Amino acid sequence: MTVSDLSERELISRLRRQLPPAPPWMTVGIGDDAAVVETVRNELDVFTVDAIVEGVHFDRRFTPPEAIGHRALAVNLSDLAAMGATPRLALLSLALPASLPADEFDAMIGGLAALALKHNLHVAGGNLTRSSGPLVVDVTAVGTIKRRGVLTRAGARAGDEIYVTGSVGGARAGLQYLQLGTPDEGMAPAAQRFLYPEPRVRAGLLLGRNRAATACMDLSDGLADAVRQVAEASGVGARLDAAALPVDPETRRWFASRRADVVAEVLTGGDDYELMFTVSRKLRGRLRTVARHAGVPLTRIGVCTPERDLCISGTFEGQTVDAPLPHGFSHFR
């Protein structure tokens, strides 16, 4: 049975079966022309939208439907995290090819619903339509934030130190491994990392609430791209320390075995969904508080400079690096 054997109403009913009941702040929920929601007193609304498209962002041959649903929400949660926001609700807009099996539809919703539950986010509505081509999963996520906790890209100052959550490069290694299709048990964690990225919601929230960071951005298009965007928005330069890059052992091994330039792969590999942020040296004390509760390691990887150029230097696994920062990944060029 495929989705084309079902009416829109039947599909919505299958979707709703996987969602918890509406919270009390939903005045009008799924099933009307639009959702009506109470605002949170003294907080601002935060809005983000991101689509993932079959053949561009995922390949159904090696991406289970649960992972598609997970990713569609995770990329949006990552954007909320980068602002320091608390996730609140999401709207789904799905364009479904007629050939999509109904159980894959259910599994996709299941992957999304599981991540939503974990972050206490409510699916408040959406739209289902047929696609004349690829599967497209578009998610709008709404969060809330106190005005003093907003993290933009523009607040970094020369002398601020540059940090990143978790580790980098793992998602690209995992994707390459999945594309190759040769079993390798050691690569299972990297594959998992690519398939089920973990948005750093708690870390972002703590960085904003504690006013520990001067700027923040997520790594959706790679570390080099994030450093470049924050530096440009803030009017500073950046110097990264190659020796400090947090790269998992299996990721190092993977790129080395393929004779790839590990540093370049790690800087330009997208899909990691970690946070890159800057911290004033005076605020290191606040950062220690964040580090204790963020649930993910925070690593200092460089410094913002008054000169506007972007570079990386130092030694990474015996390789001496001294180069301008490469450009990130772009879905257009």
Add this chain to the structure above:
Amino acid sequence: MTVSDLSERELISRLRRQLPPAPPWMTVGIGDDAAVVETVRNELDVFTVDAIVEGVHFDRRFTPPEAIGHRALAVNLSDLAAMGATPRLALLSLALPASLPADEFDAMIGGLAALALKHNLHVAGGNLTRSSGPLVVDVTAVGTIKRRGVLTRAGARAGDEIYVTGSVGGARAGLQYLQLGTPDEGMAPAAQRFLYPEPRVRAGLLLGRNRAATACMDLSDGLADAVRQVAEASGVGARLDAAALPVDPETRRWFASRRADVVAEVLTGGDDYELMFTVSRKLRGRLRTVARHAGVPLTRIGVCTPERDLCISGTFEGQTVDAPLPHGFSHFR
């Protein structure tokens, strides 16, 4: 030049050039990980999302890019109107085929921006990605509403009268005319109606504010579908009067010349984006106030009944009608 000759940043910059400056309630606008927005005191947020997909909702052979942009926003404004909400902001998520000419991209944004300006709605952010197939334009619209002005589908009671704004069937006639491709000057208004639907934002807002309507829904999937949905949600039946259906002369002529069943076409034709609403007989006075300022005719077309069946009777252009309401249009079955 196509969109694939441009970077995401260049496309965003072309898009921004067509938008007015951000209003003061935008704390963080386009260019960061997410948009941050002040809420409106004592009002609720209203959220809706709708995607239009090339080959499903529009055909680029006869739909100018301005009309694609217009429609993508209009369908969402129509959903806000059906709740009685005031439009506030929109997020765009575009999946662009590499072959899309850059000037068509600009024209599409222009069509959307013109409608946004007309309704005082601000484009607050979005997402651009490549599509591996059709052009997909996904819009999330956010409005605000006072709690006492919310119009749901569920408030109709037996005895309430059923109304519709504007006229019905014109969009289907216009679409059929465009698909046929034979020039016919008399059909230009219907074609325009299909290409540039006018969401009934003011009418919806007044119906909510004046508490004139007991239930409301837009006609995106046709009049019969809207009557069915409101009746089901409200637990009533409905009897429509065929003689009262507001059908434009060129629409009548079009369907008659094609030997089509005009009443059936008008009941099931989608894309009209009018509002169907119900009014308690006691509140007719309030409706008169709405009618004076709505900027569109309001026509009484039937009544809600205690019996749960849905039917249409009466005489339409000499044709006697006495039948159950047909089912509406579905993008899945």
